[in-house]
Amino acid sequence: MTQRLFMKGNEALAMAAIEAGCRYYFGYPITPQSDIPEYMSRELPKLGGEFIQAESEIASINMLLGASATGVRAMTSSSSPGISLKQEGISYMAGAELPGVIVNICRSGPGLGGIDASQADYFQAVKGGGHGGYHIIVLAPSSVQEMYDLTMLAFDLSDIYRIPAMVFGDSVIGQMKESFVPNPRPRRELSPKDWVVRGKGSGAQRVVKSLYLGDGELEAHNWKLHGRYGVLKEKETRWEEFLLDDAELVVAAFGSAARIAKSAVMEARGKGLRVGLLRPITLFPFPEKAFRAVTERCKKVLTVELNAGQMVEDVRLSVARDADVLFYGRPPGAGSLPTPEELLVQIEKNY
Amino acid sequence: MRHDVFIAGFGGQGVLLAGNLLGYAAVTEGKNVSFFPAYGVEKRGGAAMCTVVIADDEVGSPVVGNPTVALLLNQASYDKFVCRVKPGGTCIVNTSLVDTAGQVRDDIEFIPVPMNDIAVQLGDPRMVNMIAIGAYAAKTGAIRLASLEEALRLTLPERNHKYIPANVKALEAGAQTCQ
Numbered sequence: 001m002t003q004r005l006f007m008k009g010n011e012a013l014a015m016a017a018i019e020a021g022c023r024y025y026f027g028y029p030i031t032p033q034s035d036i037p038e039y040m041s042r043e044l045p046k047l048g049g050e051f052i053q054a055e056s057e058i059a060s061i062n063m064l065l066g067a068s069a070t071g072v073r074a075m076t077s078s079s080s081p082g083i084s085l086k087q088e089g090i091s092y093m094a095g096a097e098l099p100g101v102i103v104n105i106c107r108s109g110p111g112l113g114g115i116d117a118s119q120a121d122y123f124q125a126v127k128g129g130g131h132g133g134y135h136i137i138v139l140a141p142s143s144v145q146e147m148y149d150l151t152m153l154a155f156d157l158s159d160i161y162r163i164p165a166m167v168f169g170d171s172v173i174g175q176m177k178e179s180f181v182p183n184p185r186p187r188r189e190l191s192p193k194d195w196v197v198r199g200k201g202s203g204a205q206r207v208v209k210s211l212y213l214g215d216g217e218l219e220a221h222n223w224k225l226h227g228r229y230g231v232l233k234e235k236e237t238r239w240e241e242f243l244l245d246d247a248e249l250v251v252a253a254f255g256s257a258a259r260i261a262k263s264a265v266m267e268a269r270g271k272g273l274r275v276g277l278l279r280p281i282t283l284f285p286f287p288e289k290a291f292r293a294v295t296e297r298c299k300k301v302l303t304v305e306l307n308a309g310q311m312v313e314d315v316r317l318s319v320a321r322d323a324d325v326l327f328y329g330r331p332p333g334a335g336s337l338p339t340p341e342e343l344l345v346q347i348e349k350n351y
Numbered sequence: 352m353r354h355d356v357f358i359a360g361f362g363g364q365g366v367l368l369a370g371n372l373l374g375y376a377a378v379t380e381g382k383n384v385s386f387f388p389a390y391g392v393e394k395r396g397g398a399a400m401c402t403v404v405i406a407d408d409e410v411g412s413p414v415v416g417n418p419t420v421a422l423l424l425n426q427a428s429y430d431k432f433v434c435r436v437k438p439g440g441t442c443i444v445n446t447s448l449v450d451t452a453g454q455v456r457d458d459i460e461f462i463p464v465p466m467n468d469i470a471v472q473l474g475d476p477r478m479v480n481m482i483a484i485g486a487y488a489a490k491t492g493a494i495r496l497a498s499l500e501e502a503l504r505l506t507l508p509e510r511n512h513k514y515i516p517a518n519v520k521a522l523e524a525g526a527q528t529c530q
Contacts, residue, residue, distance in 0.1 A: 004378055005378075006374050006375055006378045006384070006386075006505075012397045080370075092408070160403070172387065172413065172414065174386040175387070175388060176385055176386060176388070176413050177371070177374055177385070177386040178384065178410065178413070179374075179377070179383055179384050181381075197508045256414075259411070259412050259413060260412045262411055262412065262415050263411035263412035266411060327510060337414060337415055338414075338415025339412075339413070339415065339417075340411070340412045340415070341416035341417055342481075344414060
């Protein structure tokens with residue numbers, strides 16, 4: 001077994017990006033994710049890579065777009081206000097079918113808001129945050145180990161499907177230190193990138209673009225993208241099930257909220273309450289089938305989020321028709337992070 | 352076995368270093384651990400706080416509402432966190448700086464340790480955090496002193512390794528208060 005390390009989630013994520021072959025990083029500092037550019041600025045030059053502190057978030061997302069068009073693995077990271085600025089570039093990447101990893105260590109808003117742990121960018125992440133009706137892959141780690149493992153997965157999925165991928169965390173997952181195993185990059189068959197721009201040479205001209213003006217061209221392009229989202233839903237949905245078999249109440253939560261909720265679920269079990277946890281790991285594609293399956297039997301779901309209610313809408317769309325979907329959450333900000341004790345009260349109230 | 356602890360004081364007392372040290376020591380013992388710093392607009396002299404959870408199996412929530420143990424190093428953190436300690440739990444208090452008369456609880460155990468006084472006797476007032484961790488280790492058995500000693504090498508930057516013997520002495524002095 002590889003030796004266990006003890007590091008911040010943000011650092012583990014940066015380390016995983018390098019293990020996954022990312023050699024180009026573009027970003028602009030913002031709390032609570034600045035450990036990521038700090039790590040990349042230290043490590044990438046040693047590997048012959050390139051770290052650029054761009055003049056803005058908008059510049060850095062467009063640098064990611066450009067780097068990706070040449071076929072390399074590249075990444076940008078930011079936190080909520082910066083991710084808002086990147087949306088135009090993400091939409092262009094989605095339109096041009098460019099892979100690339102975008103990290104959002106989500107902070108509280110709206111506007112400048114605060115730096116506390118938040119899941120209030122759920123809608124923005126999973127519904128296509130920019131214009132044009134697209135989706136990106138969204139992965140939600142709930143431990144430092146997953147910050148590491150899911151970042152490597154984000155690069156692979158993004159390359160395979162030619163869709164930008166987001167790692168969606170917050171200051172709990174990003175700033176805490178945990179023991180984790182720095183697993184080697186998984187072996188995976190990846191198709192050659194025969195679409196990258198490389199100078200014409202003797203080959204055929206290649207164009208990376210999101211502009212389609214010909215009659216019927218754009219519709220066909222969009223149907224192709226939507227078809228791919230369908231394949232993602234079919235093949236790449238991931239979730240964790242915890243004590244669901246005999247559950248009378250299923251708690252649904254992702255990321256840091258799921259960590260807090262899991263302790264509450266264990267406490268509830270200790271008191272004899274049959275409670276389980278269903279934790280989406282991919283937020284897009286959303287684990288619709290998992291929710292449908294569990295609610296064929298268990299008719300009560302309590303969704304817990306660090307916001308005023310966003311994922312709960314996807315849970316409602318996914319469950320069996322006669323299931324009740326309840327919600328507990330608080331708008332994020334200083335002092336509003338729920339504790340396991342607080343969630344246990346909610347579980348007991350709704351059981 | 353699962354151990355959770357709040358460590359709180361003011362910025363500069365080494366609260367976060369103490370939490371980190373516990374984390375590294377737990378890793379050297381092959382345990383799972385989470386170290387969650389209160390993350391705000393922190394500065395020297397302001398409030399500093401972290402939560403550490405050490406477990407043989409899954410850590411569970413890195414966020415804890417009511418800890419079984421609290422190490423409270425100054426008055427402000429005592430006033431804020433003593434009420435949060437789980438009934439039946441333990442509060443290790445730096446009585447050099449904390450007057451506990453304002454808030455008395457009879458449902459938790461108080462371990463008074465005059466940390467600043469002990470640190471001054473040892474010749475370095477900066478050792479308050481090590482005395483606190485030594486007391487914690489001896490009181491709870493959550494971590495071995497030898498692991499803490501080993502973890503100092505991982506926690507401190509190379510340039511500060513010359514201070515390790517003094518830190519070990521402070522850990523031992525803290526442990527003695529609970530033996």
